[in-house]
Amino acid sequence: MDLRIDEKQAGERVSPATLVSGGAAPAEDGALYEARKQIYPQSVTGTFRRIKWIILAVTLGIYYLLPFVRWDRGPGAPNQAVLVDLEHNRFYFFFIEIWPQEVYYITGLMILAALGLFLMNALAGRVWCGYLCPQTVWTDLFLAIERLAEGDRRERMRKDAGPWNVQRVAEKIVKHSLWLAIAWWTGGAWVLYFNDAPTLVRQLATFHAPAIAYIWIGILTGTTYILAGFMREQVCLYMCPWPRIQAALTDENALNVTYRYDRGEPRMSVKKAKAARTLGGPAGDCVDCGQCVAVCPTGVDIRGGLNMGCIQCGLCIDACDNVMRKIGRPERLIAYDTDVNIQRRLAGLENVFKPVRVRTVLYTVLIVGIFALMAGKMFTRADASLAVIHDRNPLFVTLSTGEIRNGYTVRFANMAPKSRHFVLKVEGLPGSRFEVIGEDKNTSGREDLDIGPDQTRETRLLVFSGTAKPQGNSTPLRFVVTDETGKTVATAKDFFRAP
């Protein structure tokens, strides 16, 4: 492959076919498909590998163990810290309980997640892809198991090219069994978020769990096994929209895993480079050992410049650093850098790093602002609510005395974990009175209601004009709910319609 590097190349359109090392094998005339080139990533040690191991352990640890964390919410309420209770329409997250009508908090989280991705991308490229994406994390885990069972890159390539024998079959069985076990446990952990975990584990172990649990475990076992075991980089190259989106989001100041061709070119052997340097001629640090390609989980040659196939996991940085140390040259021939800096160094200028830019500041402000808004709303939210819907048809009823009556459907929600006593009053039409269907008729102008813990109650409410003479055909009303202490806990607005 021609590895001539110029400014143009970084921004050029790169087709998926040219991403894998060795470039595009021209398709046979009439071939309907692109034959997949199996990638055998080599193991590597170093800073970024260590970071990736730590993130893998932490994220998977959280995923697998979080359902077992307990959180006491008092009697009658589930004591699982994180629980999506679909049956009762509640979402629990430690001290937070979300009702269905508060689903905008989830929307807020989605917006925060998107802005977080944008910020990461503006600062250091595809941090998400390289370190945090579930596809990356599980593929990493599956690759580690593959290495454990079948050996490193060269051994796997040799074995796959060679004949089948007992040892190879045994290794494959071990590998796939371990993969399936992890995949199964991945699906298992998923369903635990939707049900009391210890109970469900017991049910699963004794085959008494509901069918839907087995179906979901089956689905996630299948997707984990196939996506992390077989599809791997194909997911990033063909399925995922994020590489395309992030290509549009990046800019020249964003740090990206970059081959510093100002230092690396022209490539030559260690010996030739030494000779060239003593003569004062041009000599690059890249010895063309191919280690950066060998460790790459997507089979990219980073020396071809920034491209869509690179998930920016930094493993090539580790691989190259190891080589540079051996040949006594400075580390970070491949590093988090920008194309701007390469051009500046070529022009004899100092490096510049600009993490503080208009867009990063904007993203940060938005993230902090939205988070503050959500937190503020969360901690000041009411623990009771009232929703009022006016009857659509008829809008009003004339009674035999000539009095006007309006009907409303009213829903009270007691979002506190204890039973409460509410008092409802209707304000805005002096002289009017109201009744709640099913409650004893009274003329005190208030209605007392008891609502159980974490429950709602819907009822029908009738407002009578009484001695009031409504002016015009629409008079604003205010429905006010107070608790035992007389504190207003919820209000709602509606109208009293008249002829």
Place this chain on the structure above:
Amino acid sequence: MANASDPRVDARTGTPTTGHEWDGIAELNTPLPRWWLWTFYLCIIWSIAYWIVYPAWPGIAGWTHGMFGWNSRTAVVQDLQELKTMRAAGEAKLSAAKLEDIEKNPELLSIARAQGAAAFANNCAPCHGAGAQGAVGYPNLNDDEWLWGGKLADIQTTLQHGIRWDADKDTRSGAMPAFGKDGTLKADEIKNVAQYVRSLSGLPNEGGADLAKGKKVFADNCAACHGDDGKGNQELGAPNLTDKIWLYGSTTAAIENRVTVGGGGQMPAWGDRLDPTTIKALTVYVHSLGGGK
């Protein structure tokens, strides 16, 4: 790598072309990965399997029934059965409860109102309106005037046996004579009695009728059913003429017309069409609209 001078390779991207070219624009050949192609083939196989498993092909006198004989009609029947099973618990509670206790129990009330609203929309709304608001000749069920009684038991009886529904021997009956048509009352008598009736609820005398004569006509002809004071009689379905609610309108023309042609509306008996629990739910629903006594 492909030779840059090869005409079948795009020089700029190094990607092979399909050889198709339009005005100098060549089509790059970036084939799909093999697994993607396989998913297409799998979809084709899936669609063929679908033809075999499900009803698919129309014929002259029928259609292919598929392997398991599935069809959407039996599916609907099955869904309805499941719905019935799902509602059975609430239905049983409703069935066991006494009519007058339902509104006092929030759970039963919500079951009855939900079921009643559905039954109302299916059966009653064509005449009484979607919100039971009624129309000329069809009573508004939201208000507090009841021709045949607004207590739970009264409403249940009306639903069960209908009004002037001859097929049901227990139906509510009682019709106003056609005083004008059959010649019992003359035109000026009708005019006087109509204005007298209007005066009962404080409406002004239109056309200078003699109210004293009207009162006499009323006492001789109308009071038997509507009462001496005009407050009506629910035993006979005779409306209260002293209040603000008028089934056929309060204009002079409307009242004179009623006196002339007489009669009254009809309502079917639902007892032989709806099951007792549905009638119970409908009773509570109508009662809880607001006018129930």
